[in-house]
Amino acid sequence: DVKVTQSSRYLVKRTGEKVFLECVQDMDHENMFWYRQDPGLGLRLIYFSYDVKMKEKGDIPEGYSVSREKKERFSLILESASTNQTSMYLCASGTQLNQPQHFGDGTRLSIL
Amino acid sequence: KNEVEQSPQNLTAQEGEFITINCSYSVGISALHWLQQHPGGGIVSLFMLSSGKKKHGRLIATINIQEKHSSLHITASHPRDSAVYICAVRASGTYKYIFGTGTRLKVLA
Numbered sequence: 001d002v003k004v005t006q007s008s009r010y011l012v013k014r015t016g017e018k019v020f021l022e023c024v025q026d027m028d029h030e031n032m033f034w035y036r037q038d039p040g041l042g043l044r045l046i047y048f049s050y051d052v053k054m055k056e057k058g059d060i061p062e063g064y065s066v067s068r069e070k071k072e073r074f075s076l077i078l079e080s081a082s083t084n085q086t087s088m089y090l091c092a093s094g095t096q097l098n099q100p101q102h103f104g105d106g107t108r109l110s111i112l
Numbered sequence: 113k114n115e116v117e118q119s120p121q122n123l124t125a126q127e128g129e130f131i132t133i134n135c136s137y138s139v140g141i142s143a144l145h146w147l148q149q150h151p152g153g154g155i156v157s158l159f160m161l162s163s164g165k166k167k168h169g170r171l172i173a174t175i176n177i178q179e180k181h182s183s184l185h186i187t188a189s190h191p192r193d194s195a196v197y198i199c200a201v202r203a204s205g206t207y208k209y210i211f212g213t214g215t216r217l218k219v220l221a
Contacts (some may be wrong), residue, residue, distance in 0.1 A: 009153075031207050038113070042116075042198070042213040050207055088153060094207075100145055100160050101209065106153030 003027075005092050006104035013111055019078040023091030023106055030096050032074035034058075034066060037088040037106070049074055050096070081111045115139050118199050118212035125219050131186040133215045135199030138180065142205075146173050146184050147198040149214070155198070158184070189219045 009090040010071075011101050025032065030052050035058075045058030047066040052074035063085060067075045078085055087110050092101040116137045125131055135144070146158045159166050159173040161182065166173050168188075175182040186193055199212040 033209075035211075040213060042114075042210075043200075043211040048207060050169060088157065090153070092155075096207070100157035102157070103155040106155075108153070 004091055004093050004102050004104040006089075009011060009105060010075040011107055011109045013078075013081050013109070015083060015111060017078075017081045017111075019081050019109070019111075021078075021089055021091075021109070023074045023076070023077040023093075023104055024072050025074075025093035025099075025102070026072065027072065027093065027102070029093040030071075031101075032068065032092045033094075033101065034064075034074065034076045035090045035092065036060070037090055043090065046076065059083050065084050083111050085109065086111045114213070115119045115210050116199055116201055116212040118197075118215050120215060121213070122216045123218070125189050125217070127190060127219055127221050129189050129219075131189050131193075131217065131219075133184045133197050133199075133217070135182045135212055136180060137182075137199075137201050137210070139201065139210065141201040141203040144175055144182050145200045145202070145209070146182075147200060149196040149198060151195075173207070174191075186217075191219045191221050194218050 004025045034046045035047040049055045049068040065077045090106045091104040094101040119134045144161045149155045161175040170187045172185040196214040198214045200209045
């Protein structure tokens, strides 16, 4: 069974802090994704990566960066956290074929 | 207008009822996915469709490519079906997925 593990279920940080969200998958998937989910807006793509060290901006990359140094790990970085980044963050992985994505359990991040 | 629209946004049903959730999209797609999200956040994939119809237990998903429309049906609904159901499309020629805003289903015993 594919496992996508996010490092924290709940996280509280302060405005201006640098925040790291980690995601690890165990199925050797090429593609990895970071989304945020807000009420009434659905999932929105922040960044995705289709290979090690490769990344592409999604629909809402402002205020975020990512790192993929190893195939199994995809990190989302909030450079200087702001209150409007309070949200549910979901990581997903998938193959380059037309197969379903596999999601982590999500990290509910609160920025105070 | 969103590229993926779902209806209804909220749905309350009595146990045993037949339920239909609809999804319309406006872009070319290589596949359409139905996802289920329970309280607490975890999302699981129910179906992936590129044509026709698929069935898994009490769940049936259909897609009409020409009309750019898909439906998810739940027969003999049960309180454990209570969740948010999300329609997502994989846009043609990309790795990207576009998500609907979800349908919140509550099934009462």
